[in-house]
Amino acid sequence: MALPVAFFGVFFAWPVAAIVARGLKADGTWQFGRITDVLAQSDIRHVLWFTTWQALASTALTLLVALPGAYVFARFDFPGKQVLRAVVTVPFVLPTVVVGTAFLALVGRGGLLDELWGVRLDTTVWAILLAHVFFNYAVVVRTVGGLWSQLDPRQEEAARMLGASRLAAWRKVTLPALGPAVAAAALMVFLFTFTSFGVVQILGGPTFSTLEVEIYRQTSEIFDLATAAVLTIIQFVAVGSILALHAWTVRRRETALRLVDASGTARRPRGAGQWALLGGVLLTVVVLLLLPLAVLVQRSLDAPDFGYYRALTKSDGGVFLVPPIEAVGNSLTYALAATAIAVAIGGLAAAALTRRDAGRFVRGFDALLMLPLGVSAVTVGFGFLIALDEPPLDLRATWILVPLAQALVGVPFVVRTMLPVLRAVDHRLREAAAVLGASPWKVWREIDLPLVRRALLIAAGFAFAVSLGEFGATVFIARPDNPTLPVAVARLLGRAGELNYGQAMALSTILMVVCAVALLVLERLRTDRTGEF
């Protein structure tokens, strides 16, 4: 517990507090009057309103589209399932600029919807909502589906034997068990969309603005730190209340469940209804997720005999000092390190949070760990500048800092994915093992680990994806001859000329493949002791 707290305090709480204080303190006195000044501006209130409602709408839409997907991935077996599960996570790692490109192929001019029905959604709020679904589909499928696949189907069957209708059995047995995972997924989607930045900028055009965009503008462009500080506080309060609400609703529902090994719960669909459901979900995935990605691949192949890919292996002396292809290795190195840190810190935190003797303070920490997802990035970044700028906090092992920062965002994923599963482990199992003379470590290894291993891998996958798609930090820390994939893509897109554009598309494609393959490998990581219950 101490380690996650320290990590969180040093790398998050302190810098944020420092920058907010810098903005609100003029000549040594606090200017709390600024808060009412800012709130009195009608355009700020408008931004706040838009931010909230689009986040709610995006979350609802994502759940609506993705929950059937979670069911299908959890309960059905079909060819290519594992590959598909990895592929739906790919949107997660793509730089927003690239996603904008891809997504316009679906909803923009001459896009699929335009061709079919003459519908153009770009620069409407629908484009934003759909893009949020595109990004967050995997969040729901992975968090909810992960737990769902471990619920024992026999419980529902037993209820049916006792005379419950199919719907009633699902409502009374499965739904309550799934509740916490659904709530956790909804919370994450809400936090992402509430603090959405790139998607809103690119697809909404400049007419739509979220709090995050506004904070960025005030900090980076206008340099009005006081307004930025006020907006940060507003966002903080909003996110804090959401987290509190979430913690309160979930805690009342998390109960021990009977978890079984996931490999035994999925089977071939039976009957027309199930096949139709499977078909419907696959169609959604193809249109909403694969089509935009396919556009990128197609554009990367637009030169004769892989010309753009071949160009990647030459250093042009301009944008990079090394061939862009070397970015793959850099990206993987950072991602592996970030994943290890996030899993270690997040795992420790999750384990501490599930202990029965966890007091109120510890439980409150659960919500705190989510805050990095809900605080403006630019605030934290500027906070570092002024908070952590001298020894004793001597962080000279430079390259590890990138993964450390990425881990800060990865940790909430790990905690959120593991908590529902860990809390669902029946305490009596642990107690029984302890009575039989097992050491705490052995209890964890024999009881908890087999049950949470799956959640752990899913969480690691998320942390990995977060890190892989991370953009810009390495530009900053490493030398320009050390770019990661998203950094390289952004640099190429930032210049005119066909070869640059083509190489950006080719690198984006490589980024997708690297991500999908990495996730596949993670999913296949089976310790050879698959617990049979």
Add this chain to the structure above:
Amino acid sequence: MSITKKATVLAVGFGLVALSACGSSDSDNDSGGGGSKTVTLVSHNSWAVSKSVLAAFEKESGYKVKVLEDGDAGQAVNKAILTKDNPQGDVFFGVDNTLLSRALDNGLFQSYEAKGSDLILPAYRVDENKHRVTPIDTGDICVNYDKAYFSEHKLDPPASFDDLVKPAYKNLLVTENASTSSPGLGFLLGTAAKYGDGGWEGYWTKLKANGVKVVDGWEQAYNEEFSGSAGGKKAKADRPLVVSYASSPPAEVIYADPKPTTAPTGVAEGTCFRQVEYAGLLSNAGNSKGGKALLDFLLTKRFQEDMPLNMFVYPVREAAEVPQEFTKYGPQAKDPETLDPAEIAANRDQWVKSWTSLVLK
């Protein structure tokens, strides 16, 4: 997307810590400004230099150059100001004329007259009594046009700001958000220079009525909406006019395979706003001696002639040669609009605010 961005910024923060930690370790023991063998350049994401040119400097001067890229131009300047008491490096490169006053007013730089300052073309010289900054490069923000579109429609491309509001060019122009994009801001400042503090709003009202489209950033405007770029062709873009740079057409030639004999795009020469980028020695630089050497290097003929093909900008030093692609496909505007940095500083935020409510609402 927000999470990766978040991680980025966090990481950037960490980086700062690390670097400032390194920086201080390098330089704490030589507050006299000598001795340290590393010199750190803080810049924005567009910084680029040829390996051989940088290596030559390192070899001749004996300094190892560390480069820190600190986000986009605006962000990099703001971060430098925030950390000016304990800076992340020795030299800052990349503050342009739209932000220059903010940097100077906040005391970001200390005086140093770089070697070769006397060779800077007079048009670009600023701050000549204090020498807090040195001009390094210049570029023009201009409307680019898609040649194919205009020859197909037997229409002359626009040549001036006035042309852009004519009915013939209705719904053809795409520009960037002035509050988040540097070319977008440059174009707004160009109209403010041309029509004056009282007149630019009227011009934009006409431009809006003539169907100007505004998107958030240059990448999107150029690669998605502009029909003359490679990306735009693939995206079936339908805007043949875009606010970009005078050096974009040469890039379209240099980065094409096979290279065409003429550029696919051209520059509307009467729509340009001149940007100048400056560098300076940071006020509390740990290695001021190395910083001075680095500033001298940025003005050498070798570096000035290396810049165009790396950063797509023009040199400020007289008699520095530009590659022929530049002279052939993207000649510098003869009479670009300019504004005094002090005037920009006085009006910038107000103009952007008015522009936002006028054009975006």
